[in-house]
Amino acid sequence: MNQALRSKVSNFSKSSKEYSFVKFLCNWDPNITVHEAINNRSFIGDFVVNTSQSCERMLLKCSFGGVEYNCTELFHSVLLDEGLCCTFNSLDPVYKFSNVSTKVYYNKTYPPNVKPVDWSLENGYQNPLPKYYSPMKAVGFGQTLGLNIILNVERDEYYCSSGKSIGFKVTVGNPEDEPNVHESGLLLAPGLESFIRIIPSHQEADRKLRNLSRKYRNCIFERERKLSVFSHYSYVNCMYECRTKATISICGCVEPYMVTKYSNCTICSYTDFKCVQEIQYLLKNKRFEIPCGQECWINCFYKKYKIDIFSTNLKKSLMEATNTLFANMTDTYVEQNIAIANFYLKRYSYESTKHSPYIDSIDVLCFQLDLNPETAQTMT
DSSP states (O other): OBSSBHHHHTTOOTTSHHHHHHHHHTTOOOOHHHHHTOOOHHHHHHHHHHHSOOHHHHEEEEEETTEEEOHHHHEEEEEETTEEEEEESOOOHHHHBOSOOSOOOOOOOOSTTOEEOOEETTTEEOSSOOSSEESOOOOOSSGGGSEEEEEEOOGGGBSOBSSSSOSEEEOOOOTTOOOOHHHHOEEEOTTEEEEEEEEEEEEEEOGGGGGSOHHHHOOBOGGGOOOSSBSSOOHHHHHHHHHHHHHHHHHSSBOTTOOOSOSSOOBOOGGGHHHHHHHHHHHTSHHHHHHHHHHOOOBSSEEEEEEEEEEEEOOHHHHHTTOGGGTTOOHHHHHHHEEEEEEEESSSOOEEEEEOOSSOTTOOOOOOBOOOTTTOOBOO
């Protein structure tokens, strides 16, 4: 949740554009004259990447499926609505985006021999698949085979926070989706070991459903709608693009993290901040949701994730008995900076439903009614 590392931004000159932009990131009053001159997307993106806590510094140890990895092989940096984030198992930009004119701040590496592949919830993986690929499949259920990470909040490096506290925000979704962390993020606090139990539920659609009008089936198949910048249709991605279009239309600008197909969009400045906030409020208002709701339909294939979080306090002496990583850390440092997070599936199987037409060609029920009361009968 730290918006900038104190060691990298605290010595900026108060008359510099860097200092003004840091104040903007922290939602403090910047120098309007200086800040209005900042409209270079590359400067903004590079500045956030270079002054934020990197994934290398945030993630101290990572394992997935019972195998320990270099954290930079599993996680990569991406610029989202809450700043620089570290994302795991998302689609490679080559497969996630199309027709993008703006720079996408991904610095993605993979474990040895692992190749990025295409995937969508409706169509699954590309065919044929290499032996090792990403996004990776879950190996099994339970904590042992889940994603287990050790994080360092670097409390002393906090310059300002995206909230009113220190810690981490986490959101769980599908590899093809671009999440809205501000709205869907769950908090993880330092000084705690947290168990994040994931319970998926899945819906798929019968092929016969394609013959029904959208207004009757109330969902959309992936190939029925092409998005502007995303390769795969999803409700989450559609709402992302709807939010971007609304910001351009009403405020005349885009927020720095927004991915668009337009190369000449003005970046929203401090004077646009109130307008941008109003867009966020309007999108949650049912009166404004109608145009987005008409444009963005729920997928006929979709997966939801119920998240349960259980946490308890860390104790350094118990941690260093099994991991030398904590040998040089004090009890106070562990309590104030270190978090352990274990993400895992609750069970091997999960609930799935199939959306299909209620009336099929062989399910027709015929009625024949004779209006003569004496001979009235019903035939099926």
